[in-house]
Amino acid sequence: MTDILRNIQGFVDYVRSLRGDEKGEAQVFCDRLFQAFNHAGYKEAGAELEYRVKAKGKSTKFADLLWRPRLLLEMKKRGEKLEKHYQQAFEYWLELVPQRPKYVVLCNFDEFWIYDFDIQLREPVDRVRLAELGDRFTALNFLFPENRQPLFNNNKIDVTRTAADKVAQVFNRLVQRGEKVENAQRFILQCVVALFAEDIDLLPRGLFTEFLSECQTNRVSSYDLIGGLFRQMGTQRPAPKDSRYRDVPYFNGGIFSTVEPIHLTRSEIDLLLEAAAERWSKVEPAIFGTLFESSMGKEERHALGAHYTSEADIQKVVLPTIIRPWRERIEAANTLKDLLSLRQELINFKVLDPACGSGNFLYVSYRELKRLEAELLGKIHQKSTRAANVIGTMSLVKTSQFYGIDIKPFAVELAKVTLMLAKKLALDEENHLLNVAQMNLPLDMDQALPLDNLDQNIRCDDALFCEWETVDAIIGNPPFLGGKHIRLVLGDKYVDRIFAKFPDVKDSVDFCTYWFRLAHNHLRVNCRAGLVATNSISQGKSRKAALDYITQNDGCIYDVISTQPWSGEAKVHISIINWLKTSETKELTYRIDHKIVPNITSSLKAEVDVSQAVRLKANLNLCFQGVIPVGKGFIVTESQVNKWIQSDPKNCEVLKLFSMGANLAQNPQGKPERWIIDFDNRSLEEVSDYLLPFDHVKKYVKPERESNREAIMREKWWRFKRTNEGMRKALASLPYCFAVPRVSKWSIFIPFLSNWLAGDKSVVVACDDFYVLGILTSSTHRIWMHAQKSTLKADIAYTHNTCFETFPFPQNCPEKIKTEIRAAMQAIHDYRTEQMERKQWGITQLYNQFFAEPASQLAKLHAQLDQLVCKAYGIKANDDVLKFLLELNFEVAKAEY
Numbered sequence: 001m002t003d004i005l006r007n008i009q010g011f012v013d014y015v016r017s018l019r020g021d022e023k024g025e026a027q028v029f030c031d032r033l034f035q036a037f038n039h040a041g042y043k044e045a046g047a048e049l050e051y052r053v054k055a056k057g058k059s060t061k062f063a064d065l066l067w068r069p070r071l072l073l074e075m076k077k078r079g080e081k082l083e084k085h086y087q088q089a090f091e092y093w094l095e096l097v098p099q100r101p102k103y104v105v106l107c108n109f110d111e112f113w114i115y116d117f118d119i120q121l122r123e124p125v126d127r128v129r130l131a132e133l134g135d136r137f138t139a140l141n142f143l144f145p146e147n148r149q150p151l152f153n154n155n156k157i158d159v160t161r162t163a164a165d166k167v168a169q170v171f172n173r174l175v176q177r178g179e180k181v182e183n184a185q186r187f188i189l190q191c192v193v194a195l196f197a198e199d200i201d202l203l204p205r206g207l208f209t210e211f212l213s214e215c216q217t218n219r220v221s222s223y224d225l226i227g228g229l230f231r232q233m234g235t236q237r238p239a240p241k242d243s244r245y246r247d248v249p250y251f252n253g254g255i256f257s258t259v260e261p262i263h264l265t266r267s268e269i270d271l272l273l274e275a276a277a278e279r280w281s282k283v284e285p286a287i288f289g290t291l292f293e294s295s296m297g298k299e300e301r302h303a304l305g306a307h308y309t310s311e312a313d314i315q316k317v318v319l320p321t322i323i324r325p326w327r328e329r330i331e332a333a334n335t336l337k338d339l340l341s342l343r344q345e346l347i348n349f350k351v352l353d354p355a356c357g358s359g360n361f362l363y364v365s366y367r368e369l370k371r372l373e374a375e376l377l378g379k380i381h382q383k384s385t386r387a388a389n390v391i392g393t394m395s396l397v398k399t400s401q402f403y404g405i406d407i408k409p410f411a412v413e414l415a416k417v418t419l420m421l422a423k424k425l426a427l428d429e430e431n432h433l434l435n436v437a438q439m440n441l442p443l444d445m446d447q448a449l450p451l452d453n454l455d456q457n458i459r460c461d462d463a464l465f466c467e468w469e470t471v472d473a474i475i476g477n478p479p480f481l482g483g484k485h486i487r488l489v490l491g492d493k494y495v496d497r498i499f500a501k502f503p504d505v506k507d508s509v510d511f512c513t514y515w516f517r518l519a520h521n522h523l524r525v526n527c528r529a530g531l532v533a534t535n536s537i538s539q540g541k542s543r544k545a546a547l548d549y550i551t552q553n554d555g556c557i558y559d560v561i562s563t564q565p566w567s568g569e570a571k572v573h574i575s576i577i578n579w580l581k582t583s584e585t586k587e588l589t590y591r592i593d594h595k596i597v598p599n600i601t602s603s604l605k606a607e608v609d610v611s612q613a614v615r616l617k618a619n620l621n622l623c624f625q626g627v628i629p630v631g632k633g634f635i636v637t638e639s640q641v642n643k644w645i646q647s648d649p650k651n652c653e654v655l656k657l658f659s660m661g662a663n664l665a666q667n668p669q670g671k672p673e674r675w676i677i678d679f680d681n682r683s684l685e686e687v688s689d690y691l692l693p694f695d696h697v698k699k700y701v702k703p704e705r706e707s708n709r710e711a712i713m714r715e716k717w718w719r720f721k722r723t724n725e726g727m728r729k730a731l732a733s734l735p736y737c738f739a740v741p742r743v744s745k746w747s748i749f750i751p752f753l754s755n756w757l758a759g760d761k762s763v764v765v766a767c768d769d770f771y772v773l774g775i776l777t778s779s780t781h782r783i784w785m786h787a788q789k790s791t792l793k794a795d796i797a798y799t800h801n802t803c804f805e806t807f808p809f810p811q812n813c814p815e816k817i818k819t820e821i822r823a824a825m826q827a828i829h830d831y832r833t834e835q836m837e838r839k840q841w842g843i844t845q846l847y848n849q850f851f852a853e854p855a856s857q858l859a860k861l862h863a864q865l866d867q868l869v870c871k872a873y874g875i876k877a878n879d880d881v882l883k884f885l886l887e888l889n890f891e892v893a894k895a896e897y
Helices: 003-016 022-036 081-097 130-143 154-177 181-199 207-218 222-233 266-276 285-294 311-332 336-346 360-383 387-390 411-437 483-490 491-502 513-522 539-547 547-551 638-647 648-656 662-666 691-700 711-715 723-733 769-778 778-786 799-803 815-839 843-850 858-873 881-896
Strands: 049-055 060-067 071-075 103-107 111-115 126-130 351-353 404-407 458-460 471-474 527-534 555-565 573-581 590-592 595-597 622-623 655-659 674-677 736-741 750-753 761-763 791-792 796-797
Touching: 003 022, 003 081, 003 130, 022 060, 022 071, 049 411, 071 081, 081 103, 081 111, 081 750, 111 130, 126 130, 154 266, 181 207, 181 222, 181 266, 181 411, 207 222, 207 266, 285 311, 285 360, 311 336, 311 360, 311 527, 311 555, 311 573, 336 360, 336 539, 336 638, 336 662, 351 360, 360 411, 360 471, 360 595, 387 622, 404 411, 411 458, 483 491, 513 527, 513 539, 513 547, 539 590, 595 638, 622 723, 622 799, 638 655, 638 674, 638 691, 638 815, 648 655, 648 691, 662 736, 662 843, 674 691, 736 769, 761 858, 761 881, 769 778, 769 791, 769 815, 769 858, 778 799, 778 858, 815 843, 843 858
Parallel strands: 071 103, 351 404, 351 471, 404 458, 471 527, 555 590
Antiparallel strands: 049 060, 060 071, 103 111, 111 126, 527 573, 555 573, 590 595, 622 761, 655 674, 736 750, 736 761, 791 796
C-alpha cells in the first residue's frame, strides 16, 4: 500500500470511530483530513476554521473551514441531508471575495459533495462516500500541497458538450445531403426530446435507442419506425395495444405537430446511436441549446468551441433579480396567512427574456422558482400540515409563466424545447426536495406530460419593435454590437428605424443599450430587471443612453458585476447589471462584484457619482483627441519621406511624424515611429503642388475612399476624416504640449513636440506649463479620471470631454505653490527621462516596475507632487477627494454662467 493510500485509509478508519457531531468533532475531522493529504494539519496548510462571512446584508455567519484560494468546507452532522445546505454554501462562496475558493465541499462525515460553482452550480461535480475514498480520493486532488488536478465523475458540461456535438453532426449530414434546413432542425429537435425522454422516464427507458438499433440491424425504415414514434408522441389518441407505440404517452401538439418525412442513412443512424449512448439524464439543458446551436454547420468536433453563457454567469442575473428577493420574502413571512399570500404571488409571477436565444436564462429562472416553491411549501407544511396537503394538489409554478422573444426562428424553437425539458426535471427535483423535508406531497396537478405548448410564450419577433408581455422580472443577454459597426452589420434602413424610435439617443451606442431602455420602460413599479452588456454600458455615450436613463427615471441599480471577460465567443469584457424600478426610497443591499457597498452609481462604482459633472468653459478647446485619417495609404515610410524631401524640400510641409498612441507608452521619449502625409484642410489645387505625396495619396487612398459610405469621404479623398483644426490652432504657438495614449494602463501625460501629429489613439493638452502637467500627473487627477473613465477591456481610456473638460483645476492657487509644483513635476520628468533612456524602457514598463514600490524614487517623487497638489486645492487628509472635486466642479460652473 502506498503512503497516500495508507494515509487515506487511516483517515477513513478514524472518521468511522467518530459520532459525527458537527460542533464537537468537525475541527478534528478537518485536521485529520489535511493530514491524510500530506499536510501537517489544516493550520500548517494555511486554512482557517470558523471564518467570519458576511451574508445577506450585515449579518455575520461562520464558514467551518476556508483555505484560500482552493477550498470552502462546510461540515454537517452525520446523516444530515446535504442538499438542504446547498444554498448556505453557495451564499458563503459568493461573499468570499477576493480570492474566492475554487472548490466548495459539503460533508456530513460520510459523504463529500464537491462543487465547482464556476462551471456547474446546483449539481455537484462529484459525490464521494467515505467508504470509497481510498478508490476515489483523486476527486479531492486539490487538497494535496501541490494542488493536483482533480478527477470528477459528474462534470455535466463535458457531457453536455459531447451530446450537443453528436446530434449536431447528424443535422449537418442531413443538410449536406439536401434536406431543407428547417425540416432538419425540427427533426433533430424531436430526436433531442426523445433522447432526453428515454433517459428521464418520459418514454419507456431505452425505447428510442431500441428503435434506432432496429433501423440499423434489420434495415427497418427509419421514417416508418422513428417517424411513427414522433407522430404518436404528438397525438392524444392512445396507440393500439398490439402497437410498437402502445406505451408511448402524449407529449404535445407543438414540437411534434409536424413530422418531416426524413429517412436516415446508415451513417446518420450510427451517429444517433452514438448520441444515444451519452448520459442524457446528465445533460444540462441550461447550456445545451447554446452548445448545440454553436455547432450547427460545423462538421468537426473541435469546431464546436467551448464558448457558451455559463450557468455561473446566468446566475449573476437570476440570483439578485429573482432568487434573493423571493427568498428574503419567504424567510420574512412568519404567519400562515402571509405564506399563503406569497404562494399566490409566486404562481402568478411572470418572467420575460426579450433576447432569449436558446432559452438558457428562462430555464434557470424556471428551475430556481420551482426550488423556491419547494422552500415555500416546506415552510407552509411547518405551519400547517393540512394547508400544505391541500396546496400539494393545486396549481403550482408552470413554464407558461415564462416568456421569450428572439429574432432567430431556430433559437425560438430551441428555447421551447429547453423549457419543455425543464418541466420534468424541475418536478422530479421538487418532489425530491419535499421528500428530503419529509413532506409527502405528490404534485398531482402538474404532471410532467404532456409538455407545455409554449407557442404563445416564446415567439419569433424583433424585440426592439414588438410589444412585450407585462411581467414581474425582465432578464437576459441582449446582442452586443458596437455603435460604430451597427450600420455596417444591420444596414441603413434598420438603423434609421432604430433612431426614429429612440430620438433622444443622439449618438452611436452599443446595440444592447436599447434593450436597457426598453426593459426599464416596460417594468412596473417595484419590479426588477437584470441584463448583460459589454462593459462600455457604464461609460460615455452608452452610459448616458442606458444607465443614466435608468437612474434618472426611478431606477435603482443594486447588484452589478462591473467587468469580467465574457464566457461566450465574443472577445469582450462584460458588465452584468441588476436594477429595481421604484418611486420610493428602499432599503437595499448593494453589491459590486459580490462585495457589499454603500451605493452604486451609473458608472457601476461605489463612490460619488461624477456623471453629472459639468463641462467647464475654462477647459474647453484645450484637450483634443487626435486626427482620424481613414486610409492606410496616408502612412508612409521614413525612406519615402527622405526621398520626397530630397526631391522637393517643400514636401516637408505635409510630411509629419504620426503618433499612434502606443509610442507614447512604449518608447523612451514617446517619439512617433511612423510618418504620415497630412494635407490638413488644403484644397485639391493646393495639394497637387506636392507632387510625390499627392501622387501617392491618389494612387493608394483614393481607390479605398471611393467605396466609403460617406459622401464627403469619397469627394474629398485627399483629406483626413477629421483634420482637427481646433487642435492645430491651439498648438500653433507652442513648442510642445502634453500627450497621453487614449487607451493605456497608466494614462501618464508626457511632453509631446507640437510639430508631431497626434492620431485618434492619442489625446493632447494644448499647454506647455509644467504646473498643468503636475496637476494632470497627480493622484488627484487620477482619482477623477478613474471615476470618469471610459474603458476598453480593463484598460483606461482617457476621453477629453469627460476626463479633462469636467476636471476642476485649483482655483486661486498661490504662485509660490505653482512654482513648487512645476519643480516637483520637472524632477519627475527628469527622473523618468534618465531611467527610460538608460534602460531603454517605455513609460508603461517603468511604472509597472516602480510605481507601486514605496521605496522607489518614482513613488517618492509622486508622493511629493501629490502633497503639493493637495495643498494647491486645500484638500485635507480626511477629505473625500472625489466629493471635493465634484463640489468644486459645480462651484466653477456656477461662476462661469
